Amino acid sequence: MKNNRNKGFTILEVIVALSVMSVLLVVTVPQLTQYIGSSEKSVCEANRLEFIRSYNIYLSSGGEKTLAQALNGEVSDMLGTLHDLKCPSGGTFSVSNGSIVCSVHGPIGSTGSGGTGSNPGGESGTGSNPGGESGTGSNPGGGTGSSLVGTTIFSDIVVGDWTALCNQIIKDKLDSGIDGRVLTGGKVYAYGNSLYVIGNNPYLKAADAAGDINAAGDINKVGYINNPDAFATNNKMLKIDITTTISSSSYVWDQWHSGRYWSPALKHGVVFSEGGSSYVFLGSDNTVNESLPPNGNWIKLISGT
Numbered sequence: 129m130k131n132n133r134n135k136g137f138t139i140l141e142v143i144v145a146l147s148v149m150s151v152l153l154v155v156t157v158p159q160l161t162q163y164i165g166s167s168e169k170s171v172c173e174a175n176r177l178e179f180i181r182s183y184n185i186y187l188s189s190g191g192e193k194t195l196a197q198a199l200n201g202e203v204s205d206m207l208g209t210l211h212d213l214k215c216p217s218g219g220t221f222s223v224s225n226g227s228i229v230c231s232v233h234g235p236i237g238s239t240g241s242g243g244t245g246s247n248p249g250g251e252s253g254t255g256s257n258p259g260g261e262s263g264t265g266s267n268p269g270g271g272t273g274s275s276l277v278g279t280t281i282f283s284d285i286v287v288g289d290w291t292a293l294c295n296q297i298i299k300d301k302l303d304s305g306i307d308g309r310v311l312t313g314g315k316v317y318a319y320g321n322s323l324y325v326i327g328n329n330p331y332l333k334a335a336d337a338a339g340d341i342n343a344a345g346d347i348n349k350v351g352y353i354n355n356p357d358a359f360a361t362n363n364k365m366l367k368i369d370i371t372t373t374i375s376s377s378s379y380v381w382d383q384w385h386s387g388r389y390w391s392p393a394l395k396h397g398v399v400f401s402e403g404g405s406s407y408v409f410l411g412s413d414n415t416v417n418e419s420l421p422p423n424g425n426w427i428k429l430i431s432g433t
C-alpha cells in the first residue's frame with residue numbers, strides 16, 4: 129500500500145487539484161485579460177499621439193497634406209512614424225475631427241466605449257469625463273486641444289473648437305481646392321486655456337490655419353490679439369476674459385458730461401452680459417463714450433458650433 133501511494137495520485141487527489149486549478153483560472157483569467165486590454169489601449173493611444181505629434185511637426189515645417197493623407201502613407205517624411213503606428217489589439221485607424229480613431233479602442237481619451245475585444249464595455253463611466261464626447265475635441269491635432277471645448281458660457285453659448293475648425297479648413301483646401309472661408313463674427317472658440325471671439329468676419333485661409341495650429345499657444349497670425357490698435361482696424365479674432373463681465377450698471381449718468389458714460393472705462397475685449405445676451409467690446413481701451421449694446425462697437429457672442 130505504501131508503495132502504491134508513492135507511485136501516483138488517488139482519484140480524490142486529482143479531483144482536488146483540478147478543482148483548485150479551475151478556481152484559480154476563473155479568478156485570474158478575467159483580471160489578466162482586462163489588464164492586457166487596458167494596456168493594449170494605452171499602447172494604441174500612445175502610438176496615435178506620437179503619430180499626431182510627428183504630423184504637427186510636419187505641418188509646422190510647411191507640410192500641407194492632411195492627417196488622413198499622412199495616415200495613408202502619402203507623407204514620405206512620416207513613413208517611419210507610420211510604420212510604428214500599430215494597434216496591439218489589431219484595430220484599424222481612421223481620421224475623425226482632426227484626430228485618429230481606432231476601430232477597437234475608439235477616439236483618444238475615450239473611456240472604454242470602443243471596447244469590443246477581451247474587455248467589452250470595460251472601464252466605461254470611469255475617468256474625468258464619463259460618457260462625454262472625449263476625444264472629439266479634447267485632443268484634436270495633438271496636444272493643443274482644450275477642455276473648454278463644448279462647455280457653455282453665459283447660459284447658452286457653446287464654446288467651439290478652434291483647432292478642429294482650422295483642421296477642417298486645411299482639409300477642405302486639400303479635398304476640394306477651396307482655400308479658406310469667412311468666419312462668422314461673434315462665434316466663440318477655445319484654443320488652449322483661452323477663449324476667443326471672431327471679430328468682423330475675417331477670411332481665414334488654410335495657410336493661416338496651419339500656421340495657427342502650430343503657433344504654440346498664440347493665434348497672432350490670425351488675430352492680432354495682443355495688438356488692440358491693429359485689431360480695431362482689422363477685427364479678426366479677440367481673446368476674451370469672461371471673468372471680467374460687466375452689465376448696464378457700469379453705464380452711468382455722468383453729471384459732468386451731462387450724459388451716460390461707462391465707468392469704469394471700457395477695455396478692448398471686455399464682455400457685457402445682461403438679460404440673456406452677451407457682447408464683446410471691439411473698441412480701444414479707456415473708452416467711456418460708447419453706446420450701450422447692441423449699438424456701437426460691440427459684437428454679440430454666439431456659439432462657435
Ligand SMILES: [Zn+2]
Nearest residue numbers: 172215219230
Ligand atoms: Zn487600438
